[in-house]
Every structure is written in C-alpha cells, then in structure tokens.
Amino acid sequence: VQKDIATPIRTKEILNKYGFSFKKSLGQNFLIDPNILRNITKFAGLTKETGAIEIGPGIGALTEHLARESKKVIAFEIDGRLFPILEDTLSPYDNVEILHQDILEANLQDIIPEKFSGIQDVMVVANLPYYVTTPIILKLLENNLPIRGMVVMLQKEVADRIAANPGTKDYGSLSIAIQYYTTAETVMIVPKTVFMPQPNVDSAVIRLIKREKPAVEVLDEQFFFNVIRMSFSQRRKTILNNLTTGLEKGKEKKEEILHALQLAGIEPSRRGETLSIQEFGSLSDALLPKFG
Numbered sequence: 009v010q011k012d013i014a015t016p017i018r019t020k021e022i023l024n025k026y027g028f029s030f031k032k033s034l035g036q037n038f039l040i041d042p043n044i045l046r047n048i049t050k051f052a053g054l055t056k057e058t059g060a061i062e063i064g065p066g067i068g069a070l071t072e073h074l075a076r077e078s079k080k081v082i083a084f085e086i087d088g089r090l091f092p093i094l095e096d097t098l099s100p101y102d103n104v105e106i107l108h109q110d111i112l113e114a115n116l117q118d119i120i121p122e123k124f125s126g127i128q129d130v131m132v133v134a135n136l137p138y139y140v141t142t143p144i145i146l147k148l149l150e151n152n153l154p155i156r157g158m159v160v161m162l163q164k165e166v167a168d169r170i171a172a173n174p175g176t177k178d179y180g181s182l183s184i185a186i187q188y189y190t191t192a193e194t195v196m197i198v199p200k201t202v203f204m205p206q207p208n209v210d211s212a213v214i215r216l217i218k219r220e221k222p223a224v225e226v227l228d229e230q231f232f233f234n235v236i237r238m239s240f241s242q243r244r245k246t247i248l249n250n251l252t253t254g255l256e257k258g259k260e261k262k263e264e265i266l267h268a269l270q271l272a273g274i275e276p277s278r279r280g281e282t283l284s285i286q287e288f289g290s291l292s293d294a295l296l297p298k299f300g
C-alpha cells in the first residue's frame with residue numbers, strides 16, 4: 009500500500025516530480041496531515057453508499073480518503089496544471105472523477121443527479137480555497153441541491169461568523185443566511201502547520217447539515233433577507249433606527265415600523281444582533297404588508 013499523499017514527504021516528492029508551484033491567487037494550501045483528513049471524513053459520516061463532492065482536490069490529499077470511504081467522488085478543480093498529477097496520484101482509485109471546472113460556474117443542478125444517479129446520500133467535503141469560501145457555500149445552499157450537507161475547512165474567522173449565536177459579536181447576516189438552511193457547528197480548529205504552504209490565517213472545519221425545512225417559514229424570502237441586511241447595516245444602531253434608514257420612505261414610516269415591531273414582539277431599542285432567526289421571520293412578515 010502506498011503512503012498517504014498527505015504526508016509531508018510524499019507531498020514534496022509529488023510537487024518536485026511535476027515542478028509544481030503554488031498559486032496563491034487560487035488559495036492553494038495543501039493538507040499534509042493524514043490525521044486531519046481522517047477526522048474530516050469521519051465528521052462527514054461517509055458510507056459506501058455516499059456520493060462525495062470535493063471542491064479543489066489539489067494533488068488529491070483529501071480525494072483519496074473520500075475515494076476509500078465513499079461510493080463515488082466528483083471533484084471540481086479549476087487549475088489544469090493539477091490534472092496530470094491527479095491522474096498519477098489517484099490511479100489506485102477507480103471511483104473518482106475530476107471535472108475541470110470553476111465550482112462557481114458549474115451547473116450543479118444537472119451534474120449532481122447525473123453523476124450520482126442511484127445514490128441517495130450526497131455530501132460535500134472540501135478544504136476550500138479561502139478567497140471564495142462564502143460564495144461557494146452560499147451557492148451550494150441556495151439552489152436547494154440534493155445534498156445532505158457539507159463538511160468544509162475554511163478560515164476560522166468565517167467559521168466563527170457562520171456558526172455564531174444571537175447576541176455575540178460574530179452573529180450577523182452570514183450566520184443567518186447559512187443557519188436558515190442548515191444546522192451549523194464548528195467541529196475542529198486546525199493549526200496552520202498542517203498546510204503546505206502555511207496560510208496566514210487560522211483554520212477550522214465546519215459541518216453544515218441541511219434542514220428539512222428552512223429554520224423559519226416566511227411569506228417573502230427575499231424581503232426577509234433584505235430586512236436582515238438592513239438590520240445589521242450599522243451594528244451599533246437600534247433595530248428601529250436601522251429599519252427607518254433602510255426601508256423605503258412612507259408617510260408614517262416610523263409609526264408603521266413601530267407597529268410591526270410590536271406585532272412581532274420586539275422591543276424597538278434592541279439591536280439587530282440580538283434577534284433570533286425566528287424573530288427576524290416574524291418581523292419581516294409584520295413589515296411586509298407596508299414595505300414589501
């Protein structure tokens with residue numbers, strides 16, 4: 009049996025063999041610790057019935073773990089220079105397909121059912137390129153794709169914001185955008201030393217499991233997210249002030265907002281960062297008739 013790709017020695021061998029140089033602009037920080045990889049796959053709850061989607065296989069460090077533990081792996085890689093390398097490093101595995109595509113451009117609605125036909129359980133597992141973590145996660149959640157969820161490595165600072173609870177400094181529109189669709193938890197804090205080259209920021213692994221239904225049922229989803237954006241536009245201001253600034257002008261605007269806040273059972277002096285997703289839902293529904 010060959011040594012794991014993700015050992016420092018084997019990674020250096022592979023990089024030297026192909027004269028590969030890292031592109032910082034593509035967020036290329038490769039994992040060189042098999043233990044971390046074992047933990048990531050463990051948190052994903054993979055079985056031989058699972059289809060795994062990877063974003064950015066690099067030289068295949070995580071890909072080979074996914075290949076061993078799932079039924080089939082589809083990996084999206086933007087950097088064509090990695091293709092000959094992946095063909096070599098992943099040659100022991102016949103259940104991996106690498107697609108030369110920017111994940112943000114990929115037509116996942118079609119690709120997932122096509123590549124995973126007959127597979128019920130699909131998980132996204134990735135060590136994400138840090139320059140695009142948020143757009144990737146939102147793309148995977150917003151289109152109601154047939155996936156169970158994702159276990160992804162990203163900047164710790166972003167993980168903190170995603171998994172934050174109301175009333176904390178990290179809680180904001182990103183926390184709500186993601187917790188609306190998923191239950192979010194940080195499952196691992198990861199030191200810089202497990203990457204080559206080492207990134208400038210600390211890292212964490214989060215697990216997002218999709219809810220059967222969104223966390224709150226609202227009359228108008230787009231208006232709900234608009235209300236949230238307005239409520240956080242100036243964090244130190246009260247919900248009343250932010251809404252008064254953000255909502256379109258109306259004759260009795262302030263009175264109407266106060267009335268909606270009262271209907272939703274929210275004190276006008278509270279700040280947006282203290283409102284739960286459910287409270288934002290009630291508020292958005294109460295504001296909708298006048299401001300939607």
Ligand code: SAM
Pocket residue numbers: 034035036037038039040063064065066067068069070071084085086087109110111112134135136137138140
């Ligand atoms: N999975 C490998 C590992 O853990 O060692 C590499 C992870 S590295 C942090 C991110 C990978 O994503 C790189 O291979 C990079 O080329 C790729 N990548 C960057 N932007 C991408 C995009 N928009 N779509 C697909 N892959 C991308």
